[in-house]
Amino acid sequence: MNFILKAWRQKNGNDKGMFVAYSAHDISPDASFLEMLDVLNDELVKKGEEPIAFDHDCREGICGSCGLMINGRAHGPQRGIATCELRMRSFKDGSSIVVEPWRAAAFPVIKDLVVDRSSFDRIMEAGGFISVKTGGSPDANAIPIPKSISEEAMDAAACIGCGACVAACKNSSAMLFVGAKVSHLALLPQGRSERTERVEHMIAQMDEEGFGGCSNTYACEAECPKEISVVHIARLNREYLRAKLV
Amino acid sequence: MTLDSKIPEGPIEKKWDNHRFNLKLVNPANKRKYHIIVVGTGLAGSSAAASLAELGYNITSLCYHESPRRAHSIAAQGGINAPKNYTNDGDSIYRLFYDTVKGGDYRAREANVYRLAQVSGSIIDQCVAQGVPFAREYGGLLDNRSFGGAQVSRTFYARGQTGQQLLLGAYSALCRQINAGTVKFYDRREMLDLVVVDGQARGIIARNLVDGTLEVYPADAVVLATGGYGNTFFLSTMAKASNATAAWRAYKRGAFFANPCFTQIHPTCIPVSGNYQSKLTLMSESLRNDGRIWVPKKKNDTRRAKDIPENERDYYLERLYPSFGNLVPRDVASRRAKEMCDNGYGVGSTGQAVYLDFANAIERNGKEWIKEKYGNLFDIYHEITAEDPYKTPMRIYPAVHYTMGGIWVDYNLMSTVPGLYVLGEANFSDHGANRLGASALMQGLADGYFIIPYTIGDYLASTTFKPVKTDDAAFKDAQADVQKKIEQLISIKGNRTVDDIHRQLGKITWDYVGMARNREGLKRALEEIPKLREEFWQDVKIVGSVESLNNELEKAGRVADFIELGELLAQDALHREESCGGHFREEYQTEEGEAKRDDNNFCNVSAWEFAGEGKKPNLHREQLTFEYVKPSQRSYK
Numbered sequence: 001m002n003f004i005l006k007a008w009r010q011k012n013g014n015d016k017g018m019f020v021a022y023s024a025h026d027i028s029p030d031a032s033f034l035e036m037l038d039v040l041n042d043e044l045v046k047k048g049e050e051p052i053a054f055d056h057d058c059r060e061g062i063c064g065s066c067g068l069m070i071n072g073r074a075h076g077p078q079r080g081i082a083t084c085e086l087r088m089r090s091f092k093d094g095s096s097i098v099v100e101p102w103r104a105a106a107f108p109v110i111k112d113l114v115v116d117r118s119s120f121d122r123i124m125e126a127g128g129f130i131s132v133k134t135g136g137s138p139d140a141n142a143i144p145i146p147k148s149i150s151e152e153a154m155d156a157a158a159c160i161g162c163g164a165c166v167a168a169c170k171n172s173s174a175m176l177f178v179g180a181k182v183s184h185l186a187l188l189p190q191g192r193s194e195r196t197e198r199v200e201h202m203i204a205q206m207d208e209e210g211f212g213g214c215s216n217t218y219a220c221e222a223e224c225p226k227e228i229s230v231v232h233i234a235r236l237n238r239e240y241l242r243a244k245l246v
Numbered sequence: 247m248t249l250d251s252k253i254p255e256g257p258i259e260k261k262w263d264n265h266r267f268n269l270k271l272v273n274p275a276n277k278r279k280y281h282i283i284v285v286g287t288g289l290a291g292s293s294a295a296a297s298l299a300e301l302g303y304n305i306t307s308l309c310y311h312e313s314p315r316r317a318h319s320i321a322a323q324g325g326i327n328a329p330k331n332y333t334n335d336g337d338s339i340y341r342l343f344y345d346t347v348k349g350g351d352y353r354a355r356e357a358n359v360y361r362l363a364q365v366s367g368s369i370i371d372q373c374v375a376q377g378v379p380f381a382r383e384y385g386g387l388l389d390n391r392s393f394g395g396a397q398v399s400r401t402f403y404a405r406g407q408t409g410q411q412l413l414l415g416a417y418s419a420l421c422r423q424i425n426a427g428t429v430k431f432y433d434r435r436e437m438l439d440l441v442v443v444d445g446q447a448r449g450i451i452a453r454n455l456v457d458g459t460l461e462v463y464p465a466d467a468v469v470l471a472t473g474g475y476g477n478t479f480f481l482s483t484m485a486k487a488s489n490a491t492a493a494w495r496a497y498k499r500g501a502f503f504a505n506p507c508f509t510q511i512h513p514t515c516i517p518v519s520g521n522y523q524s525k526l527t528l529m530s531e532s533l534r535n536d537g538r539i540w541v542p543k544k545k546n547d548t549r550r551a552k553d554i555p556e557n558e559r560d561y562y563l564e565r566l567y568p569s570f571g572n573l574v575p576r577d578v579a580s581r582r583a584k585e586m587c588d589n590g591y592g593v594g595s596t597g598q599a600v601y602l603d604f605a606n607a608i609e610r611n612g613k614e615w616i617k618e619k620y621g622n623l624f625d626i627y628h629e630i631t632a633e634d635p636y637k638t639p640m641r642i643y644p645a646v647h648y649t650m651g652g653i654w655v656d657y658n659l660m661s662t663v664p665g666l667y668v669l670g671e672a673n674f675s676d677h678g679a680n681r682l683g684a685s686a687l688m689q690g691l692a693d694g695y696f697i698i699p700y701t702i703g704d705y706l707a708s709t710t711f712k713p714v715k716t717d718d719a720a721f722k723d724a725q726a727d728v729q730k731k732i733e734q735l736i737s738i739k740g741n742r743t744v745d746d747i748h749r750q751l752g753k754i755t756w757d758y759v760g761m762a763r764n765r766e767g768l769k770r771a772l773e774e775i776p777k778l779r780e781e782f783w784q785d786v787k788i789v790g791s792v793e794s795l796n797n798e799l800e801k802a803g804r805v806a807d808f809i810e811l812g813e814l815l816a817q818d819a820l821h822r823e824e825s826c827g828g829h830f831r832e833e834y835q836t837e838e839g840e841a842k843r844d845d846n847n848f849c850n851v852s853a854w855e856f857a858g859e860g861k862k863p864n865l866h867r868e869q870l871t872f873e874y875v876k877p878s879q880r881s882y883k
Contacts, residue, residue, distance in 0.1 A: 012794060030632075031522045038524055038745070045743045045798060050790045053797055055312065057485040058321045059525050060626065062410055065316050085629050110456055111795045118433060121313050125425040129418035130377045134297040134695045135368070137375035141332060144386025154379040154404060157411060161315055188377050 001027045001088055004096040005040065007052050010109050017109065019098070029089035033076060034059060034066060036088055052099075053112040059084040061225060064160035067167065068113055069100040074164035074223040082162060082225040102167035106174070106210045117163050119209035120177060127201035128181045130191050143189050156184035158226045165220035165228075171212030176220040178206050179236035180228050186239050196246060199239040249502070249853055249868040252656040253357040258874055259339075262361045265657070266700050270707035277302035280706050283450055283465040285437045285492055287314030289409075289416055289687060290670025291471030293694025296419035298469075299428035301699055306463055307420065307429050308452055310436040310487060310800075315417045318473060318485040319690060322409025323530035323623070325393055325401035326373075326687040328366040333390050337398040339363045344875050345396055346685060349575055350650075350678020351827035351843065352877040353508070353851070355870060357657060358675050365696040366688050370402055372695055376415040380404050392573070393532060393683040401684045406530055406622045412687055416694070435461065436800065437492040438728045440468065440499045440666065443720045444712070447499075447666035451724050453732075455800065458793040460725050462716040467665045467702060470496060471694065474649035474671040476509070478808045478815060479760070480752025482646035483515060483528040489804040490811050493653050493672050501661040502853040502866060504654035504674035506811065507819035510681055510828045511761050512647030513579035516630055516640075517599040526645040527630060529602070529623055531683045534572045534579070536607035536616065537640070539563050541600050545590040551601055551639050562586060570882040577680045577828045577841070578882060580644035584761050585839070587643070594641045603639035644761060648686060650677040650828065651818075654853040654868075658701035659693060662855075665709070667702060669693035674851070679827025735802050736792055740785030744801045747782050751805070751812055754778065759816045764832040768820040775813045782809060814854060814863065821865065824848045836879070845877050 002025045010017030024040045031039070034056050041051035057065040061082040068083045070076035076086045091097060099113065107115040157180070165176035182199050185191030191198070214233055221230045254265040272280065280303050284295040287309040295307040311317060329342040342363040347354060374380065374388075380402050381389040393401040404411040423429040434455040441449040441464070449464040475490035476482040497503045514529045540559045547554065562582060564571045572579075583600045586592060593599050608616055613636055617624070624635045631641070653661050653668040655675055661668050670690040677685060714721070758771035782805070790796040825834040825841035826848070834842045843849075851868040 028520050028522055030519050030630075032524075035522045035524050039522055042743050042745060045787060045789050046741075048787075048789055051798060053795055057311065057316055057487050058318060059486060060321060060527050062407065063316045063318070063320050063485060065311070080625075081629060085626070087629065087632070089632065114795065117312060121315075121421070121433075124418065125421040127425075129422040130375065131422060132372075132375040132419075133300050134293070134372060134419070134699065137368070137371040140330070140370045140374040140380075141387050143374075145382060146386050147382045147384050150379050150382045150386075153377075154381075154411075157377075157379050157404075157414065158407060160410075161313070184379070185377050188379070190375055190377050 001029055001093045003027065003036070003091065003094070006096060006098045007113070008100045009052065009112055012111055013108055027088050029087065031088050032059065032084055033068070033070070033086040033088065034084050053114050055114050056084060061085040062160060064162040067102055067162045067164055069102060069167055071098050074168040075225050079222070080225060080227045082160070102163050104166045104172035106172065107163060107166065119211070120161050120163065120174070122209060123174065123178060123202050123205045124181065126205035127198040130185060131194060145188060149187055153184045153187040156180040156187070156228060156232050159228055160226060162225060164223045164225060166211065168219040168223035169212070170217065170219070171215060173214045173220070174206050174211035175214040175233045175236060176224065176228060176230065178202050179232035182239055183232035183235040186235065195239060196243040199236065199243050203240055247662070247866065249654070249866050250656060251355060251868055252658055253355065254657065258356060258360045261357050262364055269700055269704040272703045272707045274302060278304055280304060281306070281465045282467045282469060282702065283308070283463055284469045284471060285450065286317065286471035286473065287311070287417070287420065288317035288319035288471060288473060288670060289413055289690030290694040291317070292413065292416035292420045293691050294469055294471060294669055294698050295429055296416065296423050297695050297699045298702070299423035305423070305429040306432070306465065308432045308435040308437065310434060310455060312433050314420055314431065315414060317413060318488050319413045319687070320410045321485065322687055323406045323528065324532045325391065325403035325408045325684040326369065326412065327393070327400050327684040328370045328402060328688065329363060329400055330367055330370060332388060333399045335398045337400050341398065342366065342400065346676070346682060347678070347875040348880060349680055349682040351680055351841065351880060352678065352845070352849065352872060353505070353826055353870065354676055354678030356872060356874055361697070362676050362689060362692050365692045368696060369688060369691045373412060373415050376418060378404065378411045378415045391532060392535060396682065403532070406532070406620065409687060412691065416691070437472070438495060438803070439724045440496045440663070441720050441724045442499050442663060443714055443718065446664045446709070448714050449721060451728050456795055458791070458796070460728055462721050462725060464714050464716055464721065466706060466711050467667065469667045469669060469698065470653065470672050471669040472672045474652065475808070475811055476646045476649050478751065478812045479646040479755050480748050481518065481523065481526050481756070483512060483526050486525060489807070491804050491807045493668070494807040494811055496653060496661065496663065496666060498856050500663045500856070501666055501668070502654040502855050503651070503814060504851050504853045505651035505818065506815040506854070507759070507822055507829050508650035508679045508827065509646060509815070510576060510648040510650060511580040511644040513576055513583055513644050514602060514642045515645035516627065517594060517596065517643035527626065528645070528647060529627060529640065529642060531576070533602060533620060533623060536619070537572065537602040537604050538606060539572050539600055539602055541586045541591040541593060551593070560591070567882045574882045575680060575682060577830070580761055581830055583644055599641035599643045601639040602642045604635065605639070608636065648681055650674065650679060650681055654851065658704065659698055660701070660705065665705065667698060669698060679829055732792055732799065732803070735786070735806070736788050736799060738784065738786050738788070740787045742781070742785045743787055744798055744805050747778065747786060748805045748808065751775070751778055751809055755812050755815065759812070759819055762830050762832050763819050765820065768816050771816040772813065772820065775809060775816060779809045782806060818852055818854065821852060822848055840879070843877070849877070
C-alpha cells in the first residue's frame with residue numbers, strides 16, 4: 001500500500017512547527033501505524049534526514065505512550081484502540097493521512113509528535129492514591145467487594161493515561177482521565193476514607209495545569225482507546241460536589 | 247574473588263526471619279541522611295522507591311520514559327502467584343517453593359525461592375489495600391485461576407491486564423511519596439554509567455533525553471531495577487525501548503553477569519508476518535487453560551483449520567504430557583511447537599505456527615464466558631491478524647519473552663559491587679533456568695516491597711561513607727567516558743541504520759542462540775557477532791544532534807550494548823554443556839527429547855566478570871545445593 005503522509009514537524013518547544021509531506025510506499029496492510037512510521041523513518045535516516053519523533057513503547061496498546069492525532073481523530077479512525085494497534089488496512093490505498101501531536105496547552109510539544117504529558121503525573125501525585133504504607137495491610141480477603149463494584153472499578157482503572165481524551169476535547173479537558181481515577185478509588189471501600197481530599201486535590205491540580213472544563217460533548221469517551229465511559233465524569237462531579245458539601 | 251551468596255544458616259522456613267533479625271537497622275532519625283538512587287520505575291523500581299521513601303530514606307528515582315507508569319511491567323497480562331490457598335486445593339508456601347524450584351529446572355537458589363514464596367502472600371494484601379481491582383467472585387472474595395505449569399489455582403489477576411493494575415498500584419505509592427517530597431523523580435533520563443568510588447557504587451551518570459545533557463547523580467547506594475535483555479533478539483514481546491544498557495554498564499564497572507543464556511521463549515505469541523515487523527505480541531499463557539494446542543496429523547497440510555476433521559488433528563501436548571497437557575511449562579511448550587513446525591506440521595502461510603483452539607471451551611461454556619475471561623486478548627488478536635478467534639483457531643508461535651539471567655546478586659540482592667543492588671528481571675536470582683507463569687510480577691514486587699527495604703539498611707548501617715562530590719575524579723571520568731562514547735557514535739556517519747544492524751543481531755541470536763542451541767551454531771554466532779560489532783562501530787548511521795531529543799542516538803547506544811551482551815549470551819550457552827529449562831542444547835537431550843541436565847558439572851550459577859574491552863570475560867561459579875527439593879528429571883507426563 002502507498003500513502004501520502006502529512007506529518008507535523010517541530011524541532012523543539014520554541015519552534016513554530018509545520019506540516020511536511022512524505023510518501024510512504026510498499027507498506028503491508030498488516031503493518032501497524034507505527035510500523036509504517038518506522039519504515040518511513042528508516043528511509044529518512046538513509047537519506048540523512050531526521051526521522052519523525054514519536055513516543056511509543058509497548059506497541060500493544062497498554063503502556064499509553066503512543067498517541068497521534070490521525071486525520072483529526074485521536075488514535076485514528078478505529079474505536080477502542082491505541083495508535084500502535086491501528087493497522088494500515090484501515091486506510092484506503094493511496095490516501096493522504098494527516099498526523100499531528102496531541103494539541104493542548106497542558107501537553108506542550110517537545111519535538112515533532114512527542115508531547116510532555118507530565119501534567120497527568122502531577123494530577124496523580126496530588127491525590128491519585130490510597131495512603132497505605134508497605135506492610136501491615138489486612139488479609140486481601142478481609143473486605144469482600146461485590147463483583148459488580150469491583151468490575152466497575154476495573155473499567156475505570158483500565159485507563160492507560162495516553163491523553164486521547166484531552167486531545168479529542170474541544171476544551172482540552174482532563175475530566176475523563178481524572179474521573180477514571182477518582183471513580184476507581186471512590187468505588188472501592190479501601191479508597192473511601194480519603195475520597196474528600198482526593199477529589200479536591202486532583203481537581204485543583206487539574207485546573208492549575210490548564211486543562212479545561214467539561215461541556216458534555218462525550219468526544220473523550222468516543223476516542224478513548226479503553227472505551228472508558230463518561231459515567232466516571234458524572235461520578236467525579238458527584239464526588240466533587242459531595243466534597244464541597246461535607 | 248569467591249562468590250558469597252550470603253545465604254543464612256538454619257532450616258529453610260526460618261532463614262529469612264532469622265536473617266531479618268540479624269540485619270543491622272538504621273536509626274529512624276538517620277535514614278533521611280542516606281541517599282539512594284533507584285533506576286527504573288517498573289514493578290520492582292516503583293515499589294522499591296516508594297517503600298524506601300516511606301521508611302525515611304532520601305530517594306532519587308529515574309526512568310527513561312516520560313512517566314513511571316509507562317514501564318514495561320505494564321504489559322504483563324496473566325497474573326501474579328501467591329499461595330493463599332483461597333481455593334482450598336492444597337496450596338502452601340512449600341508447594342509454591344517446590345513448583346518454582348522444579349519449574350526453574352534446579353538452577354535457582356532454594357533459599358531465595360523459599361523467601362519469594364513466603365512474602366508473596368503479603369504482596370496480594372498490599373496490592374488490594376492500594377486499590378488494585380483484582381478479579382472477584384460473586385460473593386465478593388478474590389478469584390484465582392491456574393496458570394502454566396501449576397496444578398493449583400494460585401494466580402490472582404485483573405482481567406488480562408494484571409501487570410498494568412499492579413504497576414498502577416506501585417506507581418500510586420510512588421506518586422504519594424513524590425507528593426510528600428521524599429522521592430525526587432526525574433523523567434526521560436537514561437542511566438549511561440555507574441560511578442564507583444573506592445570500590446563502592448556511589449552514583450550514576452544519566453542523559454537527559456530531551457536536551458542531551460549528561461547529568462551526575464551522587465548517592466550512598468544505587469538500586470537498578472531496569473528489566474531484562476530480551477531485545478537482544480530484536481523481535482521479542484518486550485517494549486521497544488526495553489534495554490540492557492544500565493545493567494551492561496554496571497557489568498563493565500565490576501558487577502558480574504549471571505546465566506545470560508537462560509532466556510525464556512514464550513509459547514503463545516502471534517507469529518511473525520513480515521519484515522516490517524517491529525515487535526511480537528504475546529497472547530497470555532492463561533489462554534492455555536481453555537485453549538487446546540494442535541497441528542494437523544498430515545505434514546504440510548494446507549487445508550483450513552475448520553476443514554481438518556477431529557481425527558486428523560494432533561493435540562500433541564495432550565498426547566505427550568497426559569497429566570499437564572496444554573499447561574506444561576513454557577520451555578517445554580515452546581520447544582515442542584518448534585519441533586512440530588520444523589518437522590513440517592506447522593500451519594499458516596509461513597508454516598511457523600500451531601493452532602490454539604477454543605472451539606471446545608466455547609461449546610462447553612459459551613461465547614460470553616470466554617469473552618469475559620479473555621475478551622481483550624481475543625480483540626488484540628483480531629486487530630493484529632484480521633482473523634476472528636471466536637470462529638477460527640488462533641495461530642501461535644513462540645517468541646522471546648523474559649530473561650532469567652541478569653546481574654548476579656547475593657541473598658541481600660547486592661551485586662558484586664558493594665552498594666549496587668539489582669531487583670526484578672534485571673537480576674538473575676529466583677527463576678533458575680525457566681520462569682513459571684505469573685512469577686515475574688511476584689518477584690518484581692517481592693524484591694521492591696519486601697526485600698530491599700530490609701537488606702539495604704544493613705549495608706548502610708555497617709558501611710562508612712566518605713563524602714563524594716559531583717566534581718570528584720570518579721564522576722568526572724565516568725562523565726567523560728560517556729561523552730566520548732556518544733561523540734564517537736554520532737561521528738561514524740556510516741551507511742547502515744541502527745535498526746538494520748539490530749535486526750541482523752536478532753537474526754543471529756534467534757537462529758543460533760534461540761530455542762534450540764548446538765555447539766556448531768554457537769561457535770558460528772561467536773564468529774558473526776564480533777564481526778557485526780566491528781561493522782556497527784564503522785558503519786552505523788545516526789542523524790540528528792546530541793543536544794536534542796534523538797531517538798536514533800538512544801537506540802544506537804542500546805544496540806551497541808546488545809551486541810556485546812549477545813556475545814556473552816552465546817559464550818555462556820556454549821560453556822553450559824547441558825540442557826536445562828530455557829537453555830536447550832541439542833547435544834544434551836533424553837531419548838524423549840526432554841532437556842537433560844548435568845548436575846555433576848553444571849549445578850551452578852555461571853557468573854561472568856568483565857575483563858576489559860575485547861578480552862574474554864572471567865568465569866566464576868556459584869555452586870547450588872538442594873537440601874529440600876532433590877533434583878530429578880522434570881516430568882510433566
